[in-house]
């Protein structure tokens with residue numbers, strides 16, 4: 001099995017077909033939520049384009065495929081928020097919100113060079129949704145007239161890119177996998193069924209999230225602790241809620257934005273579950289290890305109140321993304337806790 005992507009069979013088939021037929025595009029956009037396997041798909045596409053044994057497929061064995069996997073093939077270039085922040089201190093890197101024009105320019109200087117040893121030069125740009133206006137416009141120039149030896153792959157966690165960029169790419173929108181497919185993939189990796197089902201439910205179909213959690217069990221423990229802390233807030237009064245908001249706001253301002261979004265996502269997943277139980281749709285519940293607590297809480301609140309709180313958490317996340325004051329935004333959530 002040359003491609004080792006879990007799921008997304010349609011995307012693999014489409015890419016492989018076009019490469020074998022010689023009808024592959026000069027520019028691609030792989031979009032979809034984080035943790036679906038977009039980065040791996042881009043890397044294996046680069047391998048398939050340069051494989052010495054089975055062109056159109058990544059054999060994973062030849063020198064070219066192995067060097068691409070290790071990140072040291074001279075014709076495959078990768079850029080993104082991680083490479084842009086590589087030379088910075090961790091907190092400075094975390095504060096960076098956009099792909100800067102300097103990152104794109106450096107990448108473009110490289111595109112002007114012909115392949116050193118591969119058949120094609122492949123340029124993978126991660127976090128393409130973070131291109132600002134200036135860097136988007138710089139990027140457009142390359143997309144308008146790409147060199148014939150180059151393949152450009154933009155990888156984006158959201159579809160919020162300039163339409164002019166999207167229209168110049170062949171777009172593959174990856175979707176979360178069905179829960180059953182994630183469960184089966186985890187069982188194939190020797191997880192016991194119960195644990196596989198739990199992680200698959202928590203993952204929302206993001207197989208990469210589940211695999212990362214297996215490799216980092218402290219993340220599973222942290223999720224449980226966070227959820228317990230959130231549930232305890234209900235019985236601790238307003239003072240505890242406000243202290244929670246203050247603490248998260250401080251983290252947010254210190255560059256730990258993703259962690260704060262993680263808290264909100266978890267809290268929203270909980271109340272969405274309460275809503276599902278309250279409306280008799282238990283099969284879709286995510287926190288399957290806490291069904292009993294869900295049922296108890298669902299009986300204590302009416303459906304419109306639960307629904308309003310789920311929406312309020314989503315609105316708060318949106319306000320943070322639009323640079324709302326973190327303390328005010330988070331206080332507004334805890335003070336309306338049902």
Ligand SMILES: [Zn+2]
Pocket residue numbers: 047050051052053054058059060061062063064065066
């Ligand atoms: Zn190969």
